[in-house]
Amino acid sequence: MRIIGLLTVAALFGLFAVGPVAAQDRGLAQRTALAERVIRLSAGPNFTKVMEAMIADQLAKADTEGQGAEEAAWLRSNAPRMLTAMVDDMMADMVPHYASTFTVEELEAQIAFYDSPVGRQVATKTLQLSAVMNEITMEHLTVFIEELMTKYCAQFDCETGGQTGRKSGRR
Numbered sequence: 001m002r003i004i005g006l007l008t009v010a011a012l013f014g015l016f017a018v019g020p021v022a023a024q025d026r027g028l029a030q031r032t033a034l035a036e037r038v039i040r041l042s043a044g045p046n047f048t049k050v051m052e053a054m055i056a057d058q059l060a061k062a063d064t065e066g067q068g069a070e071e072a073a074w075l076r077s078n079a080p081r082m083l084t085a086m087v088d089d090m091m092a093d094m095v096p097h098y099a100s101t102f103t104v105e106e107l108e109a110q111i112a113f114y115d116s117p118v119g120r121q122v123a124t125k126t127l128q129l130s131a132v133m134n135e136i137t138m139e140h141l142t143v144f145i146e147e148l149m150t151k152y153c154a155q156f157d158c159e160t161g162g163q164t165g166r167k168s169g170r171r
Contacts, residue, residue, distance in 0.1 A: 028099060034107035035098035039091050041114035044123035051087065052080040054131050 044050060059076050098107070113119040152158065 031099040031104055031107060032095060035095045038098060038107055038110045039094055042123050044127050045120050048084050050127055051084055055080045055083055
C-alpha cells in the first residue's frame with residue numbers, strides 16, 4: 001500500500017497547477033521554454049536524489065512488513081529508476097499546461113523565486129511534504145471508499161457477480 005501511495009505522490013506532484021489548455025498564440029514558444037524551466041526548478045535542486053531516497057525509505061519499510069527478500073530486492077533495484085522516469089514524463093506533459101495557463105510575467109516570477117535560495121528550499125520541502133500529504137490522502141480515501149461501499153451495498157445488491165441492482169423492497 002505504501003509503494004502505491006508513493007507512486008500516487010508522484011502523480012499528485014504533477015497535478016498541482018494544471019489549468020485549461022488555451023489556444024496557441026504568438027507568445028507560446030517563449031512561455032513553453034519558460035514553463036519547462038519553472039517545472040524543473042519547482043521540483044527542487046535534488047529532485048531525483050530526494051525522490052529516490054523517499055522511494056528507498058518506503059521500500060525499506062515494506063521489507064519489515066513481511067515482503068519476501070527477493071521481491072524487495074527487485075523493487076529496490078527497479079522502482080526508483082522507473083518512478084523517476086515516470087515523473088520526468090509527467091513533468092514534460094505539464095509544460096503545455098503551464099505555458100497556456102501562465103503569462104510570461106508569471107512564469108518569470110516563478111523562475112526568479114525557485115532560482116533563489118529560499119525558492120530552492122521551498123521546492124525541496126514541498127516535495128517532502130507531498131509524501132506526507134499522500135499518506136493522509138490515502139488514509140482518508142480508504143475510509144471514504146469503505147463508507148461509500150458500505151452505504152451503496154446497503155442500498156443495492158453488491159453480491160451478484162459484479163452486477164448491481166436495486167434491492168427489492170427498498171426505496
